[in-house]
Amino acid sequence: MADLKPVERPLSPHLQIYRPQLTSISSILTRIAGNGLIVGVVLAVWWLLAAASGPDYFAFVDGILTSWFGDLVFSLSLLAVWYHYLAGLRHLYFDAGKGLDIETAEMLGWGCIIGSVVLTVITLFLV
């Protein structure tokens, strides 16, 4: 068996060393948005179950989801879904080996941030 004593290894510089950059921030936001969406999904599934189980229980759950709290969660979820959507498309574009120079990558980062806000506002008007 190998020696199990921990070995002192040099550490590579991590987040707190690097200056925040648009490319890194927009990548981290993708993860936060994607994982945060589970809150909206839990509420949506709860709401569907309530609709399936009868009018009284539905009224209770629907009341919560259409209150200021529900509006807040679903508006933030909408922003998260659009951000994750655009960042995902950007990921596919990067995967194809395109847009990887700094100028284009930063432009695409702003595109994700501004685009997600615009799409959120449009969606809120449409529904």
Place this chain on the structure above:
Amino acid sequence: MRYLTDRKRAVGKGAAHSGTEHHWYMTVSAVGLAVMIPTFLFIFGRALGSGHEQVLATFARPFPAILTGLVLVIGLQHFRRGAQMMIEDYARGTTRKIAVIFVITFSYFLMACGLFALAKLAL
């Protein structure tokens, strides 16, 4: 001298032992979700706050019901892989194991609940 050929080493699937399966799954599900999500948001957003009768009517129609079912299943499969990757980046040992098991079981739990609700609403 190396006895294994390059091909044979690639067949061993690299450091993660899973090759490109995760990446390819995320690519396919991302494209699928990209097609479905705008319409889904419109249908779900319209149904939310429209009253019980209207919600029953919406999800009794085949298109909204099938689309919502697909978004739930593919979305949660996409989520569970993404969340598992996040956990594997930040947690170790037993904490990692428990968190990964929780994410996988919770994703399937939500899928089952959502599909049950949709079936009951549609039939």
